[in-house]
Amino acid sequence: MSKQVKQLDRVIIRFAGDSGDGMQLTGDRFTSESAVFGNDLMTLPNFPAEIRAPAGTMAGVSSFQVHFADHDILTAGDAPDVLVAMNPAALRANLGDLPKGATVIVDTHDFTKRNLDKAGYTANPLDSLGDAAPGHPMADFNVHTVDLTGMTVEAVKEYGLSRKDAARAKNMFALGLLSWMYGRPTEGTEAFLAKRFAKVPDIRDANITAFKTGWNYGETTEAFAVQYEIKPAEMTAGTYRNITGNLALSYGLVAAGVQSGLPVFLGSYPITPASDILHELSKHKSFGVTTLQAEDEIAGVGAAIGASFAGSLGVTTTSGPGIALKSEAIGLAVMTELPLLVIDVQRGGPSTGLPTKTEQADLLQAMFGRNGEAPVPIVAPQSPGDCFTAALEAARIAITYRTPVMLLSDGYLANGSEPWKIPEIADLPVIDPDFATTTNHGEGDDAEFWPYLRDEDTLARPWAIPGTPGLEHRIGGLEKGQGHGNISYDPANHDLMVRTRAAKIARIADSLPPLEVDDPSGPPGQGKAKVLVLGWGSTYGPIGAACRRVRRAGYHVAQTHLRHLNPFPHDLGEILARYDKVMVPEMNLGQLALLLRGTYLVDAVGFNQVNGMPIKAADLAEALGTLVAETEGIDLDPAVFSHPTTAPADHEEAPR
C-alpha cells in the first residue's frame, strides 16, 4: 500500500524512557541518520544524575530530543512535535512539554497497574482514547498506542534470548519505526549495531532485526498513514560530521598540542559533565597526550601546572565544584605566569547542585574566584562544534601570554550535538611556544636569566623550561620582583606587579578580532535596531532563534555574542553605546550583566533562567519583542512572539 508523503521543513522528536531503555543511544542513532541525510540539527540529551534510578519511576526518566530541519537551525527546539514514550513515567514526565496537536507514540506494554502507580497515575491515561473528552490527559494529542515491547519480543524470538534480553531491543524497534516515518537512511545504524555487538551475535542479530521490523511495521501498518519528508538543508560546502561539545573540545585540545608542538598533559578528576573529555583524551596517546586521573581536583590542576613548568601544555578539566577546589592552584598559575588551560563544563549549582543539567552560573567564579587580584582570561564556546575552535583559542592565549585560561563550556554544549564542518588543519592557527633559550639580562660574565623580564608588546614573561642550561631559576607563589623575579615584599613592587598582571590580561584584547553585530535591517553599523541582545556561551542558539522570531514579526533587533569574557573585545563599549537598550539573556541571575554594568555603565536588561535547561526561544522572543516594542514605542501584543497553540508551528523560524 502506498502511503501519503507530507513535506515538513523541520521536526522536533523526543525519545523518552527509563534510564535502562537506551534512549540516549536511540537518539544518537537517529541524529546520525539525520546528519548523514543532510539535515541541519541540534540535540538535547536530558538524563538523571542517578545511573539507574528505580525502574519505572519519574526519577529514572531519560530523554533525548533532536530537532532537524531543511534549513539552518540554532536550537534543539522548545517543544517536541513527536514524543516517543516507552513507559508511563516517560509519558507523564514529558507530556507537559508538548504543544496541542503533537504526536505521541506510546509503548503500551508497561501500562500495568504497578507501573502506572510508580509513575503516579491513578488511572490509565490510555483508557478511552477513542472518545477522549475535554479534560482527558491525552485529549489534545494525536496518540498512537503500540505494543513495541511485545512486537519486539515476537520479532526476535528466533535468537533464543531471554525475555528480558529480547525486550531490551525495543528501543531499536522504536528507532526503526521513527526512521521509516521520517525517511531516514538505515545503513549507518545497521553497521553500527553490527560493530557494537560483534562479540555477541545473538544480541547483534536481535537488535538489527528489531530495527528492521520497526521500519517494516511503519510501512505496512494502517496505524501510521503518513510518512514525512524533510529535505536536506542547504549548508556551506565542505565535509561535515555530527559532533558533541565534549568531543569537539577534546579534539580541540589534541589539535592545540599538534599546532603548538607541545605535548598535552591533562590532570583531571572525574566529574559530570566533564569526564568525557578525560575519557576521550586518554585514547590519544599517539599524539603525545598524557592523561593523569588524579587523587582529587587539586592534584589534577597541580600536576597540570607541574607539566606546564616542565614544558607541556598543562590542562585540567572539571565542572564548577572542581573549579572551587582548584582556585588556589589557579592563583599559583597566575602568580607563576605559566600556561594552563582550565576547562569548566558548567552544571547546575551551587554545591553538588544539578550534576547532569546545564547552567552558566560559574562566570563570576571564573572571573573572581581567587584570592587577591588574580585576573584570568575567559573564553566561551557558543555551540557544540565551536568547542573545538574555542579550545584552540584558549591554548593560543595561554601559551602566548603565559597565563591560565578558563574555558567555560556547559552541560548543554557538552552533551548536545550538531553538524560540524570539519576544518582543514592547514587553516588552524599555529601557536609558537617561544621557549627562552638564552640569558636575557647583562652581558658576558654578568649575563643572567631574569624570569620576569617581560615582552614589551604582550607583557608575557619568558618561559624557560628545565633542561635549558644557564637559565636555572625559581618561581613560586610569593610575590616576585619585576624583572629579576626574586622574592619581593617591597610595597611599590607589589603594586606594580598587580597592575602589570592586570595589564597583561587586558592586552590580550589587542589580539582579538572586532565583534560581529548581526542586524539584517541595514548595512553593517547602519541597522535600524534600537535594541541589542548580547549573550555568551551556549545561549547563542536560543538567542539567535529568538531574534529570528522577533524579526519575522516585523521588528528590528541586533545581536552579538561574546567568545571572550575577559578581557572584553576593544569595541564592545562602543557597540553597547549604539543601542537604546541592551538585553543580556543568561542561564544565571545576571552575571555577565553585572560585569557589563560595572565596566561600561550600561543599563543591561537581564533575561535570566536557571532551571537547568536551555533557554526556550519562544520565551526569550516574547521578552525581547516586548523590550523592542517598549523601546520603539510600539503598542503590541507580545503573544505574537510566544508559543503558538498548535504543532508543528512551534518551531524556530527560518531566517529571512
Added chain:
Amino acid sequence: MSTTTDLGVPALRSGTESVPTLDAGAPAQTGKEFTSDQEVRWCPGCGDYAVLKAVQSFLPDLGLRRENIVFVSGIGCSSRFPYYLDTYGMHSIHGRAPSIATGIATAREDLNVWVVTGDGDALSIGGNHLIHALRRNVNMTILLFNNRIYGLTKGQYSPTSEAGKITKSTPMGSLDHPFNPVSLALGAEASFVARTIDSDRKHLTSVLAAAAAHRGTSLVEIYQNCPIFNDGAFDAIKDRDTKDNALIPLVHGQPVTYGVPDADNNPTKGVIRDPSTGGVKAVDLADLHGEDGDHQTALDQLIVHDAHNPDPSTAFAISRLTDSGYLNTSPIGIFRQVQRPTYDDQARAQIRSSQDAAPGTPTDRLTTLINGTDTWTVV
C-alpha cells in the same frame, strides 16, 4: 666529595639513569655551584641550615647536569629550600608539591625531581597527595622535614606533635594522636622509606644518595630541630649520653642492634619478633645470652633487617618502635627499598608504544581523527 655510610642497600635500577650527566672530562661540580645568590632566611640554629648544606654538598655527587635538577616545595619554613639552590625550582602552595612534582616527573624523563616538604605540609594539608604519590611510585625524592611543630605560622601543634602538647592553639594540651611518617609511608606501600637526622651529616648524606639512586618515590623523613617553637624535641636521640640507647640504626642484612656498647664493644640491645603481638620489640641482649653468656646466641635471635622484603609488615613493625610521645627511641636508616614499576615510566611507555604504532605525521593523523567515520560532503 661527601663521605657516606654504608647502609647495606645495593642499588637497583637507578633513579637518575635517564637524566643527562656532565660531559666526560668536565670539571667536577662544587656545592657552591648549587648555591643560589639568595640570602638564606631561616632562624639562627634552625636544623634546615644543616640539611641545606648537606644537600648542596651532596648534589655534585650525582654528576647530573644542574639544569636537569628540579626542586619543588609547598609551604612552610622548609619549603623556602628551592630558593637557595641554583637549580630549577618551584615554591608552590600548601601541601600540593607532590602533585606538581608528579606532573613534572611524568612529563619529563630527563629531570631529577625533588620535593621538599614539612610535617604540616606533607602530612596535614597535603596528606592526600603524599599517600597517592607514594602509591603511584612516581620517580622523585621527597624530603620530609619533621620538626613536630608549625614554625612559619608561629608555634601551633603539627600532625606529628605528641598528644597533650601545649602550644598556642592548644593551651590545655593537644588532643590529636600523631602520625608516624614512616609508618604512614609504609602503609601507603611506598617503595623507598627512610629516616635520618639533620645533625648527622654522614647518615643524612648516605640516605640522600640511596634515595636519589632509587627509581620510584623515595620518602626521607628528616628529624629537624626547630630552636624557636620546639627546641629540644630530638635531644634524646642527639645527645652523646643518651643517643646510643635512643637510636636504632637499620642496616640491610644486619641484625638490628643498638644500645650503649658493653666492655667488649658489643651492642647491648636488639630487636626481636614478638609472637604475642605479631610485631617486634626491643630487648636487652643480656636477656638473650643464655646460660653460656654467648653474644652470638643473642644475635642469632634478632631480626635481620631486610629492606628488600616485598612484604612491608616487618618494616612497619620496626617503625612502631618510634615513640609517639617525646622521642626517646627511634629507628633510623632505610626501612624499605623495593623495586616496582614507576607511574611515570609506565605512562611514558604507553605513549611511546602508541606513537610507534601510529602511522603518518601528526597533522595527517589529526585530520583522520577529527573526520571520524561518519562524514558527509556538501558541494
